[in-house]
Amino acid sequence: MTSETTQTDPVTAETEREPNALQDLITRARVVLWDFDGPICRLFAGHSAERVARDLVEWLESNGLHGLLSERERESLDPHVVLRAVDRRHPGSDLVAELEERLTKEELLAAKTAFPTAWADPLIRTWTARGVRLAITTNNSPRVSRAYLEDRNLLACFAPHIYGRTQELHHLKPHPRCITRALNAMGVAPASALMIGDSPSDLQAARSAGVSFLGYARNDRKDKLLRDAGAEVVVRSLESVLSVVRESG
Known part of the structure; x- marks a missing residue:
C-alpha cells in the first residue's frame, strides 16, 4: 500500500500563503538533499x-x-x-x-516497519524524472537509508549519494558535514541546492552550508519548532511540493 493512500496530511494556512516562496525554492534547486527520518519515512513508527x-x-x-x-x-x-x-x-x-x-x-x-511519509515516494520519482539529482543527508546510518530505499525501489534515485552517520559523531547535524560531503561529491554549488528536513538541526546544518531549506512538519509541534528556529517555508504535506514540481516540469 502506498504512503499517499495511508496518510492525509493537511496543508496549513501558512503554507497556502507561501506558494511563491515554495515555487522559488523548487525552481532554483538542481540538487535536493533529503533528511531521511521524517521527510522520507517515520523510521521508528513500528520500532520504539x-x-x-x-x-x-x-x-x-x-x-x-x-x-x-x-x-x-x-x-x-x-x-x-x-x-x-x-x-x-x-x-x-x-x-x-x-x-x-x-x-x-x-x-x-x-x-523494516518504517512508515512511508505521505507523497514522498511519488515526489522522489517525479523529481528524478525531471532531471533533478537527489541525495540523502542524515544522522542515521547510511546502511539504514539504503535498506529502506532499496525496499521501496527508490535506491536508484539516490545512489551513490547517501551520506549518513560515520564514526566522527561530532559531525552529526547540526554540523553541516554530511551536506558539504554531498555538495562536493555532486559538484554543485550551495546556491543550487535545497534541503528538506524536519528539525531545527536540519535547518541549522543547511544554513551553515549555505543551502536553502524547506521544512516538513507532520504535526503542530514540528511546525512550531521549525518556525521558532527561523524556517521561512514549512509544508505540512509533501503533496503541495509534488504539485509545484509537476507544474514546473
Missing part, C-alpha cells in the same frame, strides 16, 4: 526509539558504566542523545564504535 535508547543505557550499565551518563541523558529516551554523550567523553573509542553498531542494528530493524 524510546526502547532502543533504554536498551543502550542498560547495555552501558551492564558493562559497569552507569556513571558515564548524566541523569538527564539516561532519561532522554533518544538513542542519539545517548550516543553523542558517550562520544563526548570517549571520542573515537571502541566503546563508541560498539554503541554505534548497536544503534545501527536497531535502525535496520526499524527500517
